[in-house]
Amino acid sequence: AQLVESGGGLLQAGGSLRLSCAASGFTFQWYNMCWFRQTPGKEREFVGGIGRSGEIRPFADSVKGRFTISRDTRSKMLYLQMSNLKPEDAAVYYCAARQADGDYESPPSYSYWGQGTQVTVGP
Secondary structure (H helix, E strand, C coil): CEEEEECCEEEECCCCEEEEEEEECCCHHHCEEEEEEECCCCCCEEEEEECCCCCECCCCCCCCCCEEEEEECCCCEEEEEECCCCHHHCEEEEEEEECCCCCCCCHHHCCEECCCEEEEEEC
């Protein structure tokens, strides 16, 4: 199984960015998907998630109203659309997959992880 993120980069505050996550090696439509992010010295933080059938999990308060999540089962892709980016959104963003339901904000419960993509937001 493999998850590969892309789309990260450097941009100014207020800008927009779309992250992508390509899934392979497992049955994508059976898995709940989500995005986490992490900055140096801090724990991995839940950003947003989407269930097998497209049901959207509540976003983290810090990104609510600015980020959206979507998935394309046919192409086995997960997306995170980020807008009105702030310097505090700078982090390495990871996509993750799991079959289990329940506490979707818990990183250890996820079976598969991508390698991460860096998002840097300037002032």
